[in-house]
Amino acid sequence: MPKLSSARLTAQSHFRTLRLGTPFQPRIDALMKTNDWYDWGGYRAPASLWDEELEYFAIRSQAALFDISPMVKYRIEGPDGEDFLNRVTLRDVAKLKSGRVHYTAWCDDEGYVLDDGTLFRLAPDRFRLCCQERHLPWLLDSAIGFDVSVLEETEAVAGLALQGPTSVAVLREAGFAGVERLKVFDLAEFPHEGGRVTISRTGFTGDLGYELFAPAELALSLWDRLWKAGELRGIRAIGYTALNRARLEAGLIVANADFVTAEHAIRPDRVRMPDEIGLGFMVDLEKGHFNGRRAIAQARAKGSMRHVLVGLEIEGNIPAEHAIVYHKQKKEVGLVSAAIWSPMAKRNIALASLSRPYGDTITDDLWVEIYAMRELRYERLMKRARIVPRPFIKLDRRTASPPADF
Amino acid sequence: MKKWDAIVIGAGHNGLVNACYLQRAGLDVLVVEKNDWIGGAAVSRSLTPGFLYSNCSYVCSLFRPEIMRDLELPRFGLQVISYEGGAVFTRDGDYLANYRDHHAHRREFARFSARDAEAYDRYARDVTRQCRFIQPLLMRTAPDPTSFRPRDISELLYLGKKFAGLGAAEMADTLRFWTMSISDFLDEYFETDVIKANFALSGIIGTALGPMSPGTAYVLLHHYMGEVDGSVGAWGYARGGMGAVTKALADSFRASGGTIRTGAEVEQVLVRSGKARGLVLADGEEIYGNLVISNADVKRTFLKLVEEKELPEIFLRRVKNFKMRGSSGKVNIALDSLPEFPALPKDSPCYRGDMHFTDSVERMERGYDDWKAGRWSADPFLDMVIPTTLDPTMAPPGKHFMSCFVQYCPPKVEGRDWTDADRDAFGETVISQIADYSPGFRDRIVHMEVRTPRELEAEVGLTEGNIFQGELTFDQLLFNRPVPGYAQYRSPVDGLYMCGSSTHPGGGVMGAPGRNAAAEILRDLSRGTKHMSPAHDVI
Ligand SMILES: Cc1cc2nc3c(=O)[nH]c(=O)nc-3n(C[C@H](O)[C@H](O)[C@H](O)COP(=O)(O)OP(=O)(O)OC[C@H]3O[C@@H](n4cnc5c(N)ncnc54)[C@H](O)[C@@H]3O)c2cc1C
Numbered sequence: 001m002p003k004l005s006s007a008r009l010t011a012q013s014h015f016r017t018l019r020l021g022t023p024f025q026p027r028i029d030a031l032m033k034t035n036d037w038y039d040w041g042g043y044r045a046p047a048s049l050w051d052e053e054l055e056y057f058a059i060r061s062q063a064a065l066f067d068i069s070p071m072v073k074y075r076i077e078g079p080d081g082e083d084f085l086n087r088v089t090l091r092d093v094a095k096l097k098s099g100r101v102h103y104t105a106w107c108d109d110e111g112y113v114l115d116d117g118t119l120f121r122l123a124p125d126r127f128r129l130c131c132q133e134r135h136l137p138w139l140l141d142s143a144i145g146f147d148v149s150v151l152e153e154t155e156a157v158a159g160l161a162l163q164g165p166t167s168v169a170v171l172r173e174a175g176f177a178g179v180e181r182l183k184v185f186d187l188a189e190f191p192h193e194g195g196r197v198t199i200s201r202t203g204f205t206g207d208l209g210y211e212l213f214a215p216a217e218l219a220l221s222l223w224d225r226l227w228k229a230g231e232l233r234g235i236r237a238i239g240y241t242a243l244n245r246a247r248l249e250a251g252l253i254v255a256n257a258d259f260v261t262a263e264h265a266i267r268p269d270r271v272r273m274p275d276e277i278g279l280g281f282m283v284d285l286e287k288g289h290f291n292g293r294r295a296i297a298q299a300r301a302k303g304s305m306r307h308v309l310v311g312l313e314i315e316g317n318i319p320a321e322h323a324i325v326y327h328k329q330k331k332e333v334g335l336v337s338a339a340i341w342s343p344m345a346k347r348n349i350a351l352a353s354l355s356r357p358y359g360d361t362i363t364d365d366l367w368v369e370i371y372a373m374r375e376l377r378y379e380r381l382m383k384r385a386r387i388v389p390r391p392f393i394k395l396d397r398r399t400a401s402p403p404a405d406f
Numbered sequence: 407m408k409k410w411d412a413i414v415i416g417a418g419h420n421g422l423v424n425a426c427y428l429q430r431a432g433l434d435v436l437v438v439e440k441n442d443w444i445g446g447a448a449v450s451r452s453l454t455p456g457f458l459y460s461n462c463s464y465v466c467s468l469f470r471p472e473i474m475r476d477l478e479l480p481r482f483g484l485q486v487i488s489y490e491g492g493a494v495f496t497r498d499g500d501y502l503a504n505y506r507d508h509h510a511h512r513r514e515f516a517r518f519s520a521r522d523a524e525a526y527d528r529y530a531r532d533v534t535r536q537c538r539f540i541q542p543l544l545m546r547t548a549p550d551p552t553s554f555r556p557r558d559i560s561e562l563l564y565l566g567k568k569f570a571g572l573g574a575a576e577m578a579d580t581l582r583f584w585t586m587s588i589s590d591f592l593d594e595y596f597e598t599d600v601i602k603a604n605f606a607l608s609g610i611i612g613t614a615l616g617p618m619s620p621g622t623a624y625v626l627l628h629h630y631m632g633e634v635d636g637s638v639g640a641w642g643y644a645r646g647g648m649g650a651v652t653k654a655l656a657d658s659f660r661a662s663g664g665t666i667r668t669g670a671e672v673e674q675v676l677v678r679s680g681k682a683r684g685l686v687l688a689d690g691e692e693i694y695g696n697l698v699i700s701n702a703d704v705k706r707t708f709l710k711l712v713e714e715k716e717l718p719e720i721f722l723r724r725v726k727n728f729k730m731r732g733s734s735g736k737v738n739i740a741l742d743s744l745p746e747f748p749a750l751p752k753d754s755p756c757y758r759g760d761m762h763f764t765d766s767v768e769r770m771e772r773g774y775d776d777w778k779a780g781r782w783s784a785d786p787f788l789d790m791v792i793p794t795t796l797d798p799t800m801a802p803p804g805k806h807f808m809s810c811f812v813q814y815c816p817p818k819v820e821g822r823d824w825t826d827a828d829r830d831a832f833g834e835t836v837i838s839q840i841a842d843y844s845p846g847f848r849d850r851i852v853h854m855e856v857r858t859p860r861e862l863e864a865e866v867g868l869t870e871g872n873i874f875q876g877e878l879t880f881d882q883l884l885f886n887r888p889v890p891g892y893a894q895y896r897s898p899v900d901g902l903y904m905c906g907s908s909t910h911p912g913g914g915v916m917g918a919p920g921r922n923a924a925a926e927i928l929r930d931l932s933r934g935t936k937h938m939s940p941a942h943d944v945i
Binding site: 002003004008009011012013014015016018019020039041042110133134135136137140152263264265266268269 | 498499500503505507508509510512513514516517518519520521522523524525527528531534535538572573575576595598751753754755
């Protein structure tokens with residue numbers, strides 16, 4: 001057993017606060033009007049702060065500030081960092097240059113997805129992996145034989161997403177000189193209050209946007225710096241409901257909402273290979289061995305993948321959340337995992353998991369059955385659904401370089 | 407001379423469940439119990455004014471909700487209250503808590519190991535998968551693999567299909583799970599001693615095995631597959647102690663017209679021409695019935711109550727070899743105030759849950775070494791709860807009932823019978839362990855009941871004091887419980903059935919053996935079982 005330390009004793013008191021505040025909590029509490037909280041990985045996070053509809057429009061028209069501190073973060077460091085991550089994750093980390101970020105995923109030995117996340121290459125031998133679920137035992141076990149250290153740093157590192165058309169203007173106004181030079185998936189470090197903040201041009205909205213990471217002690221001053229700079233640029237704080245709409249328009253998936261991660265799947269048939277949740281593009285069979293490689297290659301060769309994740313456009317305007325998908329209105333072929341009316345696309349959009357061959361070779365004559373509760377009665381609708389490519393919306397400003405002020 | 411449709415030997419909870427279902431099917435049922443009270447090992451007795459003890463079993467989770475509903479037990483006063491977590495005290499003055507909140511649980515583990523904190527999800531997933539495999543088997547009669555009756559074949563197919571549904575990897579996991587030691591199993595997930603000790607205790611409770619003995623991983627499962635109102639794996643207190651379970655059963659039984667006789671010890675089962683005809687009580691009284699159902703353990707039933715000549719030799723031999731070694735004791739304590747544990751913050755919810763002092767698997771195993779040598783553990787493993795932190799009915803306000811389950815405690819002391827002096831010394835071992843962590847503990851004690859396997863055997867009739875009426879190892883489970891060929895509640899004697907924890911699916915206050923036996927009996931009588939709910943779905 002580890003030796004008794006005062007840190008271990010002090011930490012006892014955590015039982016008195018079941019939902020932790022993040023390093024930004026005082027600022028969020030001050031802005032909270034709806035008292036609409038939810039539990040994000042054990043943190044008290046806002047579902048909305050003042051008006052979930054208007055918060056969404058802040059993302060699409062101004063600059064929206066969203067606290068991403070509860071995201072699970074690992075610091076991976078050492079001469080073998082690249083080799084280790086190549087062994088663990090699906091994409092080729094050799095192609096990820098220092099100062100760049102990529103979206104990736106990792107699998108267990110059977111090729112089932114453990115999680116997806118973003119990998120930040122902060123320096124040639126220093127990385128940060130951000131994700132939804134917790135994987136320390138998996139990462140540590142996979143690190144055996146590599147000269148690399150893996151450290152869980154969720155609480156130590158505060159994170160903010162600043163998303164929306166005026167976000168670059170806010171950052172420039174805040175004095176982060178040169179931030180406009182960042183291209184999509186670039187990252188750079190900037191000085192802040194004697195410390196450093198890492199800013200990357202990344203996000204979860206399909207819009208122009210940035211993510212900022214700083215040591216927890218610098219969180220409040222960082223928030224204040226952005227808030228002040230954003231005053232004339234319409235900066236607003238937002239909650240998850242608004243963000244969730246934006247991410248759906250961007251066609252992005254969420255672990256344990258749109259698919260079940262392998263370490264949480266109690267029913268063995270609920271696990272998914274990358275190709276079954278639209279992440280097949282990440283799999284690099286050329287780069288050498290990685291966890292799950294053999295199983296994925298075999299499943300591909302045998303054509304044994306049983307599911308496919310698709311974007312749907314559904315007629316009408318009633319969101320089809322958790323609706324059953326049918327072929328020819330009769331045969332059940334899948335389930336909608338997330339759905340909204342998209343204000344940007346003016347379309348009724350959804351993400352759905354279908355059982356092959358539906359969604360794969362059979363893509364026509366698909367329907368969803370929507371049960372809409374209206375004043376204590378279900379209105380049952382059978383609506384036509386069409387498979388469409390993701391993202392559902394494409395905004396030029398997301399990738400424009402240099403980005404415009406709005 | 408009155409002839410009953412059925413006579414049940416023993417008013418343990420399984421005997422009562424069985425009697426309730428038979429009575430409700432229209433039979434005229436008599437229950438005879440040797441003690442002056444009912445309940446068997448699910449009993450609450452007041453031994454000192456103002457206090458009620460759960461004298462044997464003390465926490466509830468396994469009792470099947472289907473049975474509670476069928477027999478209207480809530481109407482007869484049964485309430486089970488979930489409790490919150492618990493703690494293992496560590497020798498360095500700290501503790502490891504279990505919290506119900508998922509994230510608090512993780513943060514607590516992280517105080518000891520960042521890695522183990524994040525290993526819990528995979529552990530929980532794997533244990534849950536195994537529980538889901540087992541759960542549906544509890545309320546089904548185990549198939550007889552040697553029979554070609556359509557029912558046995560379809561049950562075997564059911565088992566096979568469930569097994570096949572697991573997929574190759576899970577199938578291998580299941581086989582390993584059913585045979586490996588809890589210590590080896592936990593090593594695959596965790597690195598920290600106290601965290602492993604925290605989980606290992608479920609693998610040894612009531613079992614004459616150490617955490618390093620093969621087969622103990624399954625015992626853990628047996629303690630996880632219960633539920634409190636749909637919350638699988640949760641444990642609770644029966645309001646009024648575990649006797650509330652049997653009291654509600656008895657009231658339900660009587661309300662449906664059943665008869666219970668206490669203070670009536672059965673000396674012999676009357677067998678004529680290979681068929682059970684009734685009983686002879688210790689005072690010579692004969693009671694006649696068409697069926698006799700024994701709630702007593704399989705050894706007591708067939709080695710004490712039935713003449714050897716009525717039983718096939720191979721059956722007798724197997725019953726003799728059925729393992730039911732006593733391994734546990736119990737100390738019940740009335741306290742005039744809530745004990746303090748300086749290591750534990752005063753507002754900790756752990757006071758309301760189960761507390762332990764054994765902070766490593768190694769220490770547990772050393773405790774088992776003592777048992778093997780025929781001694782009680784010098785440094786025993788305690789499962790200690792204070793139900794009165796949640797249940798106001800068992801002690802006056804401000805005063806408390808503390809229940810300490812103690813392991814290991816042998817059926818004989820170094821080969822000889824227990825003496826009162828041994829028992830007192832055993833009690834002292836327990837009290838001194840608690841007092842090490844709780845200054846002033848002795849001064850709070852108002853009254854104490856110390857029970858070794860000797861007392862458990864003498865009072866409850868549990869042979870050798872084994873709390874589960876037979877150990878829960880794979881060789882004594884499913885179609886091998888209690889012995890091969892007799893896993894369907896019938897016996898070699900016509901009209902003589904078994905319904906106690908010696909039968910599938912085993913020990914614990916679960917009620918499933920009593921219920922399943924009733925279903926078999928009604929089947930033999932060609933009576934309907936519409937009043938018996940099928941097992942809840944596991945989806
Ligand atoms: C100390 C201890 C702690 C336990 N803790 C728990 C716990 O916390 N949770 C849990 O779920 N389980 C626990 N158990 C296990 C559980 O209590 C038992 O498995 C269960 O109660 C057994 O019920 P039963 O009806 O099968 O048999 P029993 O309760 O053994 O009932 C048999 C009955 O038959 C009677 N009898 C025997 N011989 C005769 C005779 N010749 N004539 C007339 N009557 C006779 C006995 O007096 C008794 O009433 C514990 C057991 C013990 C001993």
